[in-house]
Amino acid sequence: MxxxxxxxxxxxxxxxxxxxxxxxxxxxxxxxxxxxxxxxxxxxxxxxxxxxxxxxxxxxxxxxxxxxxxxxxxxxxxxxxxxxxxxxxxxxxxxxxxxxxxxxxxxxxxxxxxxxxxxxxxxxxxxxxxxVIQGFFYNVDIFKQLQLQPPTTREEFFAVLERIRQDGRYLPLALAAHDNWVVSELGFLNIGPAYWKGEDGRLALIHGERPFNSAPFVAALDELRQWKPYIGPEPEQRTEAQTVKDFAEGKAAIIVAGSWSIPQFTGKVNFAAFHPPVGKRGDACYFVDxxxxxxxxxxxxxxxxxxxxxxxxxxxxxxxxxxxxxxxxxxxxxxxxxxLQNPVAQQMMSWRDECDSTIRLGAQFLSRGEPAFNAQLNQLSQAVVLGTRTPEEVADQIQQALASWYGPQARAN
CATH class of the missing domain: 3.40.190.10 (Periplasmic binding protein-like II)
Known part of the structure; x- marks a missing residue:
């Protein structure tokens, strides 16, 4: 009871x-x-x-x-x-x-x-x-001062970088080349989906229908190689902390960025975002979500x-x-x-209505074995942007490593 x-x-x-x-x-x-x-x-x-x-x-x-x-x-x-x-x-x-x-x-x-x-x-x-969404942040005031528009194509992107470089007052592109995950994740994996068509290319790699040393992946690495003149002197010494500081203080015009960095810049600099440029006007756009x-x-x-x-x-x-x-x-x-109340966050989320989204290339299946795809991509993307390895060499090395343990790519070879 x-x-x-x-x-x-x-x-x-x-x-x-x-x-x-x-x-x-x-x-x-x-x-x-x-x-x-x-x-x-x-x-x-x-x-x-x-x-x-x-x-x-x-x-x-x-x-x-x-x-x-x-x-x-x-x-x-x-x-x-x-x-x-x-x-x-x-x-x-x-x-x-x-x-x-x-x-x-x-x-x-x-x-x-x-x-x-x-x-x-x-x-x-x-x-x-x-x-989280990946793209580029740009300093709105610098762009106004130099009469620049956010680029939508690769040709426009490099024209903007060159205009900023010739002006000489600002770092064109803040990239933490010292930190290899930044080069891979916010560099190669940022611009790459426009080359390999997002999920189509990612799944083709997973299913062994396309090797990593095929044209789209090599082309993305080659664009990364072309960034070197715009990322400042001694890029191998430039850390993530330094690039964040440069952009927040108005010393850099553009920074490769993930949406998780929005709070780092809010209230410190007048900035907005643009999604990874496409090959030519009218092409479908892609971004990492x-x-x-x-x-x-x-x-x-x-x-x-x-x-x-x-x-x-x-x-x-x-x-x-x-x-x-x-x-x-x-x-x-x-x-x-x-x-969303934050204007940059709302801008990035709006890309879901404009572009096709994909996830990071090595997130699923490809990093389960040794050597892990993500670890190699970090190291070798850095080598490309620093100019110590060619895109073709890197693509061949990653493909050879992937085929050594990953069944679908081994069979494709």
Whole structure:
């Protein structure tokens, strides 16, 4: 009888008395204020009993640290998920709850869900949250001063760079050539989709229908080679921090950029964005809209029910709008319609209506073996832009390495 009365009392308690704090593993080290000041107050209108505590790890250490915590049963209730292979490995190891039947998944398009599904698409293990978009930022005041327009074709792009170089007052193109991931991700993978036609070329590479040393990939590397006269003296010494500083202080006219950098420049410089130029007027445009962030539930969490309810809220239109406006440059992957307050973020999101989008070339399948495609692409893209290797040499080396372990390319050879 006493046990029955105790349960009656518990069930009659207000929800905020039965509160639970969910711990979230994340590489977003600056997001605690975002949750406390912006997202949690909105969340509490729906789930007043749920609080969020972040357990952040810097991005370079996140994968190894997270796996160690999961293996030691010391990880939080929620896992911010990398796309594709890293999170797939966690699911296959039994660390992530199967979300295949999660009702909120209906709010996300197939391409968004595919980043957190098994290879066959039979199981889904993370809820899509956000993508990031890649392109170019330009200094609006410098462009006005030099009477320049944002370029839409490659010919216009190089004409703009040359005009800025001849003027002599500004760095034409800020590129962190010291940091090879920047050259690869924001250089080669930024301009490349216009050459290999986005998803068509990416899937052709995955299926072994086209080798990496074929014309479109070599041509993209060759354009990267042509950037060298415009990225400043001693480019091998120019770090990401330096290029961000140069653009923020108005010393550089254009910077290769990802949308995640929008907050770094907002309020410091008058800037806007343009998408990667096309070959000639009338050509279809392409850009990288990369599935960057999902969220999963730790299968060892003692609070799975509360975590499930949180994910239901995170699949809503309310969260999509709140998150995308609170973190300019991270775009909800949901089908919900919403407006963005940041003008540069809104401009970049509008490319979805103008151009075809794709994801980064090596995100899926191609970096599972050794030598990993992404690691090679980082190193060798840098060699091309610094002029120490030719585009043809680099393309041949990457193709040979890929064919050495990746079945579809081995068979294509």
């Amino acid at each position: 006493f046990r029955y009365l105790l349960w009656v009392v518990v069930l009659c308690l207000p929800l905020d008395v039965l509160s639970v704090t969910l711990t979230m593993e994340t590489w977003r080290v600056d997001d605690q204020d975002l949750w406390q000041k912006t997202l949690s107050p909105i969340l509490h209108q729906t789930l007043p009993e749920v609080d969020i505590q972040l357990n952040p790890v810097k991005t370079s250490d996140y994968d190894a640290t997270l796996r160690q915590r999961l293996d030691n049963n010391a990880a939080g209730d929620l896992i911010i998920c990398r796309p594709y292979d890293q999170s797939l490995a966690l699911f296959q190891a039994g660390h992530l709850v199967d979300l295949t039947e999660f009702p909120g998944m209906e709010n996300f398009p197939r391409f968004a869900k595919s980043a957190w599904q098994t290879d066959t698409g039979a199981a889904t293990f993370c809820l899509p949250i956000a993508s 990369h599935t960057d962030m999902g969220i999963g539930i730790n299968s060892a969490s003692p609070h799975k029910e509360a975590a499930w309810r949180l994910l239901e809220w995170m699949s809503s239109d309310e969260f999509a709008e709140a998150f995308s406006n609170a973190v300019p440059g991270f775009f909800s992957l949901s089908n919900h319609f919403f407006e």
